[in-house]
Amino acid sequence: MNVEIPEKHAQLLVDASEREPDLLWASGFLAVDAFTWLRDRRGSAILLTDLELGRGEKEARVDEVVSLSAVAEEAREAHGDQPVSFEGVVLHWLKSRGIETVEVPSRFPLLLADSLRQGGIVVEPKADPFFLDRRLKQEHEVRCLEESQAATEAAMELAIGMIRDSEEGEDRILHLEGEPLTSERIKARVRSFLLDKGLQLGDFIIAPGDQGCDPHDVGSGPIRAGETVICDIYPQHMTHRYWGDMTRTVVKGGASEEQKRLHAAVLEAQETAVSMIRPGACGREIHSKVQEIFDNAGFHTEKRDGQWVGFFHGTGHGLGLDIHEGPRISAVGPPLEEGMVVTVEPGLYYPGLGGCRIEDVVLVTADGCRNFNKASKELEV
DSSP states (O other), X not given: OOOOOOTTEEEEEEEOTTTOHHHHHHHOOOOSSOEEEEEETTEEEEEEOHXXXXXXXXXXXXXEEEEHHHHHHHHHHHTTTOOOOHHHHHHHHHHHTTOOEEEEETTOOHHHHHHHHHTTOEEEEEOSOSOGGGGSOOHHHHHHHHHHHHHHHHHHHHHHHHHHTOEEOGGGBEEETTEEOBHHHHHHHHHHHHHHTTEEOOSOEEEEGGGGGSTTOOOOSBOBTTSOEEEEEOOEETTXXXXXXXXXXXXXXXXXXXXXXXXXXXXXXXHHHHHHOSTTOBXXXXXXXXXXXXXXXXXXXXXXXXXXXXXXXXXXXXXXXXXXXXXXESTTOOBOOTTOEEEEOOEEEETTTEEEEOBEEEEEETTEEEESOOOOOOSBX
C-alpha cells in the first residue's frame, strides 16, 4: 500500500476477513470472527482476541499484532476499573496511538462509528474501492489467481466432457450413464471435483436453451441436444480466497446455422477484446468495439416484449478476492494498467435461439496481456 498517512490519521477496518476482502488483503489474516485493523504513521496493526493471537502472530502480514485483552485491561484501568465495551476499547487504542481522525469503508459498523465520534474521533467514510492498490495484482496474487483459474478450467473441461459423452434420447434429452443429463447432475460433479482441489462454490451456471438468455439464471433441468448450453463456473479457493471465472457455450448433437453465426460473433468479439487489452487501453473503447462487432453481424441489442435481447451487460470485470471488482470493461470502464487482472466475457442472448457467452481471464502486461485460459472455445461437442 503506497498511500501516505497524515499525522494523527489512520485507516481503520473492523470486520471478519472471511467476508471482507479489503480486510483480508490488508492483513493477510483469514478469520471467521471480526477483528480490528489499522494503519497509521507507525505502520499496520491488528487487534486480536487471545484465541487468535498466536495464529495472528504467525500468519498476519502486519507490523504489529496487539492483544485485545491487554488493551481492554488498559482501558478498564483508565476508566476506574469499570467495564469497557468493545467500542470503548477501540477508542482507547486509537487515542493511545495519538489518532484523531480515521478513514473507514462505507460498510463500517454504524455503532462503532457513532461511539468513536462521541469519543472525539473524526470518522471519515470513503467510497469503494477503499484500497486502490487492490486493482494491481502483486506476484503472489497472480500465482493465486492462476491456481484458481487452472482448477476452474479443469472443471469446465469436466462439465463439457459430460455433455460430449452423453447420447440423445427421447424428446432430444441427453442421457449419460443411462440417466438423463441435467444441469443439477453436471453441477454436482463439478462441485465435488473442485472441492477435492480445495475450491468452493455455491450455485453456478449450467443454463440450457432459453434459460441462458437471462445471464444470471443458474439453469436447471434436463439438457437437450441442439440447444445452446452456457457453462459459467466461478469457484473461490478455500485457503487463499482468490476466485476463478470462466465461461464456455456448447451445443450437443449439431448446432443450427443461426447458432453457429451467434457463436462466431461472440467468439470474434471476445478475441478482439482480448487483443485490445494493454496498459492505457480504455475499458469503454473495448466495450464499444464489442458492441460494434455485434451490430455489424446483425445481432442488435433491443427490447422485445419487455425483455432485453442482444448484448446488455459489461464486457468484463476485475477478478481477485472479489468475484466482481474493479476495473470494469464497460460503458464506464477506465483505462487499464499493467498488473490488473480482468475477465473478458461478451455475450448474446435471444429467446428461441439461445444464449452464448465466452469468458477468459487475462493479466494486463507491459506490452499487452496474458491469457490464463487455454481451453477450446468450440461450439459443437
